[in-house]
Amino acid sequence: xIDFSAYVKYSRPGPRYTSYPTAPEFSDxxxxxxxxxxxxxRDKSRPLSLYxxxxxxxxxxxxxxxxxxxxSKDDRKERYIGYLEKELEILSTHLDTSVPVLQMHFxxxxxxxxxxxxxxxxxxxxxxxxxxxxxxxxxSCEIDPRFLNEAQLDVLVSHGFNRVSYGVQDFDEKVQKEIxxxxxxxxxxxxxxxxxxxxxxxxxxxxxxxxPYQSLDSFKHTLELALxxxxxxxxxxxxAHVPWIKKSMRKFDETTLPxxxxxxxxxxxxxxxxxxxxxxxxxxxxxxxxxxxxFAALANGTLHRNFQGYTTKGGADLIGIGVTSIGECKxxxxxxxxxxDQYEAALDSGxxxxxxxxxxxxxxxxxxxxxxxxxxxxxxxxxxxEAEFGVKFFEHFKGELKQLEELKDFVKIxxxxxxxxxxxxxxxxxxxxxxxxxxxxxxxxxRRYSKTI
Numbered sequence: 001x002i003d004f005s006a007y008v009k010y011s012r013p014g015p016r017y018t019s020y021p022t023a024p025e026f027s028d029x030x031x032x033x034x035x036x037x038x039x040x041x042r043d044k045s046r047p048l049s050l051y052x053x054x055x056x057x058x059x060x061x062x063x064x065x066x067x068x069x070x071x072s073k074d075d076r077k078e079r080y081i082g083y084l085e086k087e088l089e090i091l092s093t094h095l096d097t098s099v100p101v102l103q104m105h106f107x108x109x110x111x112x113x114x115x116x117x118x119x120x121x122x123x124x125x126x127x128x129x130x131x132x133x134x135x136x137x138x139x140s141c142e143i144d145p146r147f148l149n150e151a152q153l154d155v156l157v158s159h160g161f162n163r164v165s166y167g168v169q170d171f172d173e174k175v176q177k178e179i180x181x182x183x184x185x186x187x188x189x190x191x192x193x194x195x196x197x198x199x200x201x202x203x204x205x206x207x208x209x210x211x212p213y214q215s216l217d218s219f220k221h222t223l224e225l226a227l228x229x230x231x232x233x234x235x236x237x238x239x240a241h242v243p244w245i246k247k248s249m250r251k252f253d254e255t256t257l258p259x260x261x262x263x264x265x266x267x268x269x270x271x272x273x274x275x276x277x278x279x280x281x282x283x284x285x286x287x288x289x290x291x292x293x294x295f296a297a298l299a300n301g302t303l304h305r306n307f308q309g310y311t312t313k314g315g316a317d318l319i320g321i322g323v324t325s326i327g328e329c330k331x332x333x334x335x336x337x338x339x340x341d342q343y344e345a346a347l348d349s350g351x352x353x354x355x356x357x358x359x360x361x362x363x364x365x366x367x368x369x370x371x372x373x374x375x376x377x378x379x380x381x382x383x384x385x386e387a388e389f390g391v392k393f394f395e396h397f398k399g400e401l402k403q404l405e406e407l408k409d410f411v412k413i414x415x416x417x418x419x420x421x422x423x424x425x426x427x428x429x430x431x432x433x434x435x436x437x438x439x440x441x442x443x444x445x446x447r448r449y450s451k452t453i
Contacts, residue, residue: 010427011260011453012444016240017375017432018307019333020368021358023326024448025438026335030357035334038359039094042329046317049103050130051308052122053322054111055340056080058147061181062248063169063211065240067324067338068109077114080323085125086347087321092129094352095319101133103313106141113144116151123159126321138163138313140202145191146183153198164195165204165235170211171222178212178256180248185225192229202292205231209266210239212256219266223273233294234279234287235309236270238263240450260453267426283376284428286310303376310376323353331360363437366391371432378420378428403434427452 015022055069056077071077091097104126114122127133140163141156156164168188169181176182188205195203205226209219226234241257243249258266271281279287280295286309288294297303297312304314307326320327324338334357337343346353360368366389373380382393394401404411410424411431420431429452433439439447 005261007264007427007453008260010430011451012430013447013449014429014433014452015436015439015449016429017371018305018309019326019328020371020436021333021360021364021438022436023333023335026333026356026358028356030332030334030359032351032354034359035332035354035357036094036352038329038332038334039091042095042317044096044099046315046330047100047102047134047313048130049311049313049316049318050101050105050126051318051320051325051327052084052104052106052126053108053320053325053336054080054106054114054122055109055323056113057108057110057144058113059180060248061169061179062251063179063181063208063239064248065242065246066107066109069340077118081118081122081125083344083347084122084322087353088125088129090347090350090352091319091321097129098132101130101137102316103138103311104133104140105308107308108142110144110147111141112147112152116149116155119152120155120159123155127159133160138311140165142167143191145188148191148194150194150198153194153200157198157200162200163202163204164200165206166191166231167206168226169206169208170214170219171225172214172218174213175211175218178252180251189229192231202232203229204233204235205229206235206237208237208239209270210241210258210263212252214258214262214266216262216265216269220269220273223270227277232289233292234274236267236285236287238267238285238450238453242448242450244448260451263453264426271425281425283310283378284425298377305372305376331365333357333360362389365389366396367435367437370397370435374418374420374432374435375428378425380418382415382417397435400434404431407431407434 055067056071057068058072060070139161141161142165144167166188170176171185192203207222207226241249274287278289280290281287282294283305293312294303294310302312302314304311306318306328318328320336323340323343324336326333326335335355336353337346337355343353369385370380386393407430410421410427412419420428424431
């Protein structure tokens with residue numbers, strides 16, 4: 001029996017490591033000229049992954065940490081399509097768009113807040129510039145089941161979309177009311193059935209634990225209902241409570257949020273329940289059926305973690321398109337403007353809407369490899385790291401390994417590898433934090449991250 005109360009001391013601010021270095025380290029020191037030069041001179045043997053951000057939502061979900069714009073006006077959505085066209089045109093002058101595309105993902109916001117005709121137009125604009133989509137490309141879209149109809153799915157399927165991710169969060173009515181997202185089970189069920197009817201290969205579902213009024217018992221019920229829909233993958237995210245960033249989160253009475261101990265109980269139960277029901281755990285928050293390509297990627301070392309979670313397309317360069325989008329190539333991250341006025345102004349002046357980013361040093365690349373291996377695989381091949389980067393691991397990370405001693409109950413260190421045990425997976429962010437060179441320079445009381453537990 002795990003004593004969850006003993007874990008509470010590990011509940012501290014820390015990154016989710018969808019990147020390393022993390023987004024707070026992005027700056028304009030990596031200049032626009034630097035960014036464009038990187039695009040022009042990228043390694044063309046690396047395929048492309050495209051991320052398109054469609055930022056609009058009709059109303060706020062109070063838990064949401066995404067960069068969204070609330071509107072009911074169709075002209076704002078139409079205007080944005082025009083600017084996407086401008087961005088794609090300018091991007092194609094700096095980037096060889098003939099390179100194979102092996103992945104494309106639509107996120108938001110609510111991509112299906114756009115109607116079928118608008119979605120068709122957006123996809124055609126992209127494919128007019130990126131004409132070399134591989135036959136086996138993963139093409140996916142985040143979908144709010146409350147905003148979905150058959151015509152929209154017909155458009156997505158006609159353009160090769162083969163994966164959809166449905167936002168659910170929780171099936172409990174009291175929780176839904178508090179987070180300002182009323183979504184009866186039947187709406188989600190209809191959306192899942194429609195995707196299967198249209199031949200979508202993979203139907204994924206997002207749930208969140210740590211929301212107001214959730215308990216272990218209530219989340220058990222949510223999991224049971226989720227399994228009746230037989231999703232191919234489940235993403236079970238820890239709610240990131242950051243009211244100093246997201247004003248909508250200030251609407252929550254913080255006394256209604258489950259304690260770190262309860263959240264750990266939920267996480268452990270979730271892992272056990274889903275494993276018992278035919279799913280396997282990938283990284284810290286994804287679960288998939290054993291025949292999923294995520295497991296092949298895990299086995300051959302190509303599993304990758306980025307701003308969309310876990311992906312099998314680790315050898316690709318990610319190009320972010322649209323307001324606030326983040327791109328990731330081998331040695332840099334680049335983020336577009338978050339502010340729509342700045343985004344439009346850049347494009348109106350004939351340049352990409354680049355706001356900030358970072359160029360990765362050799363040390364950054366080394367630590368990124370270490371952190372992402374731990375986050376993705378719960379293991380680190382020390383000898384492989386030494387061979388790739390020409391370092392003596394135990395000398396180079398002497399201080400970091402001393403920090404790791406505080407977590408000795410959760411990790412095993414041998415001359416060949418670091419292995420995280422089953423209970424250690426519950427605090428994998430804490431383990432990864434030991435190797436974060438930037439984080440060590442920030443006093444804990446000044447770290448502006450969500451709690452790890």
